[in-house]
Amino acid sequence: MRPRPVLAVAFAPVVVLGLAACGPDDSPAEPATSAGTEAPAGAVGCDAADLPTLTSGTLTVGASDPFEPWYVGDPAGGEGFESALVYEVADRLGYAAEDVEWTSVTFEQIVSPAIKTFDIAAYQTTITEERAEAVDFSSPYLTSRQGVIVADDGDYADATGLADLAGAKIGVTASQTSLAAAEQAWGEDADVVPFSAAGDGMTALTSGTVDAMVMDVDQGVAASTVYFPDTSVVGTLPDAGEPEQLGLVLDKDSELTACVSAAVDELEADGTLDELRTTWLASDDIEQLS
Structure with a gap:
C-alpha cells in the first residue's frame, strides 16, 4: 500500500475530495455514446491496435488528486477502486498495464468541452444531462449514495x-x-x-x-x-430523485466511447465490478436511515 501523507493532503480543505456529484440543478442522464455508433456486443471486438487513442498503442488516463478509496497512492499502482477499474477496462480493450499512461488534470478540465489531454478520465464523475452536452460518458460503473x-x-x-x-x-x-x-x-x-x-x-x-x-x-x-x-x-440518506451514477469521461463524440462502454458492461456482467466494489469500497453494510 502506498504512503498516506499525500492522500491526507488530498483530503485537505483546498481539494473538493472528488465530490464531483451532480448539483441540485443537474439531471442524471443516460451514458452518451459516439454519434451514430452502437456499442459492440463485447469489448473483445475492440482491439487496442485499432483504437484511435491520442498515442497509438497507449491508453492515456486522466485523474486528479488521489485519495482513498478511489486511489491508494499513485494512480499507476493499480490500488483503489478507480485505479483498479481503469486497468480492468484497459485489459478488456487489449492494453497491457504498461500501455496505460496517467496524466494529472483538474476536474474542470475533465468535464469541460475543451480538447482533452486524455483518452478517458476516471475521477468520480456523475453522469448528468448538462455534462453530457460537453463530454461523453461510458456506461455507469457505480451507483452512489x-x-x-x-x-x-x-x-x-x-x-x-x-x-x-x-x-x-x-x-x-x-x-x-x-x-x-x-x-x-x-x-x-x-x-x-x-x-x-x-x-x-x-x-x-x-x-x-x-x-x-x-x-x-x-x-x-x-x-x-x-x-x-x-x-x-x-x-x-434516502435517494433524492434519480440515482446518481458515475461514469468514465471521454471527449465529446469520441470514437472510443462505444468500446469503453462495452468494456465496462463486460466487467459488470462477469462480476468483476462487484469484486472491485467488495475489495475497495466498504459501504455495502451501511443501512439507510429510516
Missing part, C-alpha cells in the same frame, strides 16, 4: 434514523448532491450548512462546529477510517 458522518463523541453518535438528527447542524458540500439530499431528508428540521469542500466540512465536524456531515458514502467511509478516525458513518 449519500452517507451521514458524525463524531464518535458527539451528541448524535447513536443516531439510527433521520428523526434522531432533527435539530442538528448538518454540513454538506455546496452545489453538490449532498445538499439536495440533506434538504429533502430533513426539510426545516435541520440546519443545513454548505461548505466549499468536503474537507472543510469534516474539519468543522471534528471541531464541533457542525453535528454531522453528508457526502458520498464510500468517500465518507474513507474519511472516517483514514483521515478523520474519530468519526463514523451512521447511515445513508
Whole structure:
C-alpha cells in the first residue's frame, strides 16, 4: 500500500475530495455514446491496435488528486477502486498495464468541452444531462449514495434514523448532491450548512462546529477510517430523485466511447465490478436511515 501523507493532503480543505456529484440543478442522464455508433456486443471486438487513442498503442488516463478509496497512492499502482477499474477496462480493450499512461488534470478540465489531454478520465464523475452536452460518458460503473458522518463523541453518535438528527447542524458540500439530499431528508428540521469542500466540512465536524456531515458514502467511509478516525458513518440518506451514477469521461463524440462502454458492461456482467466494489469500497453494510 502506498504512503498516506499525500492522500491526507488530498483530503485537505483546498481539494473538493472528488465530490464531483451532480448539483441540485443537474439531471442524471443516460451514458452518451459516439454519434451514430452502437456499442459492440463485447469489448473483445475492440482491439487496442485499432483504437484511435491520442498515442497509438497507449491508453492515456486522466485523474486528479488521489485519495482513498478511489486511489491508494499513485494512480499507476493499480490500488483503489478507480485505479483498479481503469486497468480492468484497459485489459478488456487489449492494453497491457504498461500501455496505460496517467496524466494529472483538474476536474474542470475533465468535464469541460475543451480538447482533452486524455483518452478517458476516471475521477468520480456523475453522469448528468448538462455534462453530457460537453463530454461523453461510458456506461455507469457505480451507483452512489449519500452517507451521514458524525463524531464518535458527539451528541448524535447513536443516531439510527433521520428523526434522531432533527435539530442538528448538518454540513454538506455546496452545489453538490449532498445538499439536495440533506434538504429533502430533513426539510426545516435541520440546519443545513454548505461548505466549499468536503474537507472543510469534516474539519468543522471534528471541531464541533457542525453535528454531522453528508457526502458520498464510500468517500465518507474513507474519511472516517483514514483521515478523520474519530468519526463514523451512521447511515445513508434516502435517494433524492434519480440515482446518481458515475461514469468514465471521454471527449465529446469520441470514437472510443462505444468500446469503453462495452468494456465496462463486460466487467459488470462477469462480476468483476462487484469484486472491485467488495475489495475497495466498504459501504455495502451501511443501512439507510429510516
